[in-house]
Amino acid sequence: MQDILKLLADIVGPQFVSDSPEEKLIYAMDPGTMPPCEPDIVVMPGSTEEVQKIVQTANTHAVPVVPLGAGLVLSGLSRPLKGGIVLDMKRMNQILEINEISRYALVEAGTSQGMLQAYLQKHFPNLKHSAPDAPPAATVAGNVSIHGSGHLSHAGGFHSDMLNGLEVVLPTGELVRIGSCATSPYWFARAPLPDLSGLFLGWAGTTGVITKLAIKLYPSYPLNDVGVFVCEDASLMPDILYRITGAQMAEDVTAWMTPKPDWAASFLHCNVNYGARTPKELLWKRNLIRASVEKYINEKTGGFLPLPSMMKNRFLEVPARQLSLFADVRKGGGFEYVGAIMPVELFPQAYDLGLDVSDSVGVNYSMGCRIIGVNHCMMFFYAYAFNRADPRDVDRAQAALEKTNRQVVDMGGIPWKAEAPAQKEIIRKMDPNMFALMGRLRSTLDPNGIMNPGNWEEG
């Protein structure tokens, strides 16, 4: 490895490569429950050319390469399961282009959500991107590549649906452009060409290294409001969500359920965020959203909380800081959640599953979901906080996680950004021909098997 270290130092400069124990320790884990896996070397490229040279070097020497954004995926996807090189993309954080008329942003892969959000607020206040409820350090590319979702997912779907194009370094070192950018100077869409972006989305970094990407931007409204609908019967939620999303007035529709504080326990809340250019438009949207669930309001089985504007602020924050408070409820810095992608009609079963798991395993929970598209599916999340300094607490959270993953798969859902054990649960249920095709594609792209090995593998 010392030879590789020297080769990498020649590519990026000695200050951007390290095999020191303290660096390797940091890169061995993320805040989730997965056990640490140390890399042999950590390298921070500063350009696409450097990424190409690093990958070519790794391929020549058959050394594993694990691309890393902010390392905040929580399910340990950027842990080098088989050692090798962690490719930390944070230096490649340039915002390269904002196309105001066609509403897209072209950024380098290390650009963080916070950087893009701040840049747009400062220079293009009429535009925004769909930010996830992640720390601002999370990268745009990382979230797109895991099929993330965020504050515009009702309007625009998964963040991968908002992708216009990619620049990727293949495992053999070639540079590929995908989408309109392959034939045009504009990064406006993936259509109408054959859409190869799927080769790099949801693969957990096993097929290449994203170096640039363009994502869709959306109008940023000067006026924003939120309605919080509350009911007590989980079986009503699929229809409530169907009606609210059917109004197509909101940008983001999320549900949340939590046992603390006491007054929130057993109630199901649904936040409906929307924006407008004028007070009149805002009221019009509010009234249409309310009309969509009038049936439940008239039956008195549900209604919108009467929140004065000052109490709405925490529901209007992007990202929602409230979530990070729960993440630290047990102290010790541990937080993990199972995000399961599933059809909205499974909401009641998904909710019951969370209650059952938290009760049987004895963990603190917070549950909720984000609606993707117009009720096309949901990302239902089970968040389990734990104290990393307490091994028994970590074990409990891990047990809760595994049980939830297994039952989610059995119910018909699919764990999102699945960690290696959950990937095996998914493979267990997966059409074998799809899994075989994944293998064929992967071996074609990555003949030496250097890209994040240990993921999407059987056994």
Added chain:
Amino acid sequence: MEATTVYTLNFDPDVCESCETCDCLMKCQYMAFDLAEAKKEKDNINRGKDSRVLIECATCYACEAYCPANNHPFYLIVERQEEKGILPAPAPITRQQTLMMKPKGTITPMRVSPPVIDMCYFPMLTDSIKEPLYENPSIIVGSDIFCNIMWLHFARNSVIREQLPRAIDNIWHYYLRDSHVDELICFHDECYATFTHLAPAFNIPVPFKAVHVFEYISGRLDELKDIIEPVNAPVAYQRPCSNRLIPETQHWVDDIFQKIGAQRVKRTYDRDNALCCGQVLRAHQREEMADDVQNRNLEDMKAAGAVYCVFNCPACMMAMAEPVAQKGIFPIHLSDLCQSTLQGDAPKG
């Protein structure tokens, strides 16, 4: 076995039946009746029958003041709503509010000395209680002394019956009795109205004397008149629903305005014609009605040339502070406005 006290509402159906004017319904700002219909609906309510009043009532409390016989027509409406399971607000909201506001049982004994200021459940306003307006005050606050009057908006007289006697008992036993204090300054209309109007109407004993904060402030302004720097500005007053139960305290507002040099603007929706802040209507899911009421109120303040809008109710202030400010009017608690005149730092309108 411990005997259960039944707190019966003082309502005389004969007095109500003999009423010729039906002011309780005829003067309502949110429902329209002719006299014949009003009498019929009132009769239905008295007999426990269905009435559109039970469904349409905005729960503004005003009919308590309109009734010339002080026969508690509004409390009876709430009684009937609960008996018949007619919920003004959706059930989950009612239940969640009940859980949110329930006593936490964390009260501990504390020695107090006059003036004892009752801040009810709302600690966020305790910063308002300071010198020089409040002279060496003791402050009491918390869920265990919550006055519970808000349940009138939610058809939950049962919660009032269950929790109000306990709250009164807590105030007396944890704070006042052993401190040999028998006066409680109520910072909110809600608490004063609870102790002087609601509790007697339900035969719930109150072992201390409630004093409205306006009376206290008025007295202090007399004592401190030499340091008052007059506001010299037109001011609108947002009269809260609870003040409908205690109209006898209204004159204190005029007295205070006069003492701090504020001109109470002449406007349509003041005094007996005051409008709801809209927050309760929103809890009842009547958003468009709330918008209309709030807009009329705000336009009225603006047209009257108000520079400040003063509140006493924290709920009114939370509901209206932002829209008031958007109209270019400065929202402020009346106590804070008075305090500022004593410190020479009245906010610029």
